[in-house]
Amino acid sequence: MNRSKQPVLNRALELQDRVETPDGAGGYVTTWQTIGSVWADVALRSGRDVRFGQAVVAQASYRITVRGAPVDAPSRPRPDQRFAEGTRLFKILAVAEADAQGHYLTCFAEEEVPT
Numbered sequence: 001m002n003r004s005k006q007p008v009l010n011r012a013l014e015l016q017d018r019v020e021t022p023d024g025a026g027g028y029v030t031t032w033q034t035i036g037s038v039w040a041d042v043a044l045r046s047g048r049d050v051r052f053g054q055a056v057v058a059q060a061s062y063r064i065t066v067r068g069a070p071v072d073a074p075s076r077p078r079p080d081q082r083f084a085e086g087t088r089l090f091k092i093l094a095v096a097e098a099d100a101q102g103h104y105l106t107c108f109a110e111e112e113v114p115t
Contacts, residue, residue, distance in 0.1 A: 007041035007065040007104060013083040013090070015075070032082065036075055040083070041065040042090075045108075057112050062090060064107040065098055077107050 015036045020028040047060040064083060069076035076095070077083070083090040090109040098104035 007098075009039035009041055009065070009067070011040045011042050011085065013038050013040045013042075013064070013066075013085050015077055016082050016084055018080060032084075034084070038066045038075075038077075038083075050112075060111045060113075062109045062111060064090060064092075064109050066105050066107065068097065068102040068105050077105065083107070083109065 014034045015038055016032040017035050019031050019033050021031070023029045041064070043063045043065075045061040045063050047058065050057045050059050066077065077092050079092050079094055081092050083092065088111060090111050092107050092109050094108045096106050098106040
């Protein structure tokens with residue numbers, strides 16, 4: 001976030017939480033449930049190609065700024081959650097206050113896209 005300006009929260013993102021349900025065979029099936037929407041400032045930090053055997057994945061790192069929320073609030077993003085924007089998915093890696101007053105949070109996230 002530019003320290004001299006407030007972030008421009010102009011992108012609507014869904015905050016999603018992981019839901020694991022038993023699959024009947026001793027394992028779990030993971031699905032994602034939308035728990036709310038947030039307005040965000042999404043800024044690209046870096047990008048690279050990652051090779052997994054024959055597959056190549058474009059991996060991008062983002063700084064996503066959202067409005068602040070108390071640590072115990074369900075609306076506060078957590079590292080085990082993700083943001084969704086249509087078909088785009090941003091895995092949340094870390095969350096920290098973006099300013100001393102806690103008005104905004106910075107979420108460090110990654111997006112992976114098969115190429």
